[in-house]
Amino acid sequence: MIDGLIAAQATPAEPATADYWSMLFVFVLATFIGLGVIRRVSRLLYTPLMSLTNAISAIAVVGSIAVTGGEYPKTIRVLGAIALFASMTNIVSGFLITDRMLKMFKKQ
């Protein structure tokens, strides 16, 4: 009976651990894709590349939204809102300045 209870409790924890391994898996694969794609980036465009990847990694905005908008204590949500502001600033300025720079590259 007690054994059964422990087993029942242990089972739901299983997928969570398994998920971490699949996260690591995704991380490794994404890094390889990243290395492959970035290696081909034109050397002329390293500066806009950096502002572009910066804007993309501001996808952290997703985490900030979850923390800010969830049913959590106020202090937690304040931290989330500051993080959301920081990520949003990166998204807006990152994409805008990347486009501004890329517009300048003309063949003739």
Next chain:
Amino acid sequence: MTSAVAQVAAILATALFIFSLYWMNDPKTARHAVVAGVSGMLVAVLATWFQPEIVHHGWIVLAIVAGFIVGVPLSLVPLTAVPQRTALSHAFGGLAAGLVGTAEYFLGLGENPAQLTAFRMSAIVAEVILGFLTFTGSLMAAGKLQEVKWIPQRPVTYPGQNVVNIGVLVIAVALGVLVVVHPTAAWSGQVFSAIVGLAVLFGVLLIIPIGGADMPTVISILNSYAGLSAVAMGFVLNNKLLVTAGALDGSSGLILSLIMCRAMNRSFTNVLFGAFGTVQKTAAIGEQKAWKQETVEGAAQLLEQASLVVVIPGYGMAVAQAQHKVRELYDQLTKRGVTVRFAIHPVAGRMPGHMNVLLAEADIPYTALVEMEEINPEMPQCDVALVIGANDVVNPAARYAKGSPIYGMPIIDADKAKAVLAIKRSKNPGFAGIDNELYVQDNTWMLFGDAKAVIGELVKQLGSGGLH
């Protein structure tokens, strides 16, 4: 159902981000990259926002509006200020990761200690350390680049510096292990705060000994850290989209760092832990030979008669905001049938690709911009090498002077050109504090003065006199 929508959105956003980076392989397709990036971001944000767990919308709207208010002006900075804007955005990225990590920890501590598993705690600790050290490190870098008064520009070094730096990091990691093992002890909250404090301190200590010439590498490394802190956030929140986007950013930073390190013939650890400023007096060439100064008229004549001119720009061109005058010079010379090429050293300027952007801003076609490896074989055919505010990247001492801090660094072979004209602000040595024998070569003539003013004079000279 909603979860399925979120998963599809995440896959779509990931694909769009990968395409975005893929399109950066050619300036012709590069603007699609922004469209793809923005679309991916929009998809991801909307999918998250419409999840049922999101119940408070007021602060989200407020923070997004504030992000626009600050972000738009930040995107309009002059291109010479792009390095500090980039550093600042790494700081924001690090801050966001650090804050979300902190929020997740205290949330778990207060409401759901069972969530703080060893794996998740490790991810939180990694996120917080990486996030906050990127935050203060990047702020310091931005401050140095912006030449903020109370941040020393020159590398600050003291005995035992590396021991102190590594010590701080080791203590932070050790405390991290402690809270991973005991996430909910009575003292765990304080220990966690101490980790935050140490990470903040480490970021500052890490950047203090770094000088301007190392900024391209340092910015790339911080770029990588910002990406990795987003990855750690993905692990904490169990969000694959964050992991992939962070990994793309992290690998981009890694590749750029490697390229920058190779271009300076230095290792990662050497950049971070071996302050560049150590001035070493190599052979005192300057004492034996004196430089020859040239007049603007003479220089203009030399340029006019050339058939191939290679311009080698450096940070001095950016400081003097001379790129538009350079464009006028380019026009004057091409009009006369002179071929003009721009030789770009990977670490010229203060961030990767800095020179390309400045020259593109001045409407110089990107087909005229040539990488170091491609231009070097052509240098012996070059009639005039025009060095504008560059120094270490053309210093021949890099080839043989074993004691020199720039020894082994690949350089642009300006010294192999038939004649060299060098525009230099002052008679002081360059950033690395080394004499440059290029300036005292037999076929080198110096033009002293502000790059913008000197090139303006040259343009005027070419415009008034000469053949048309």
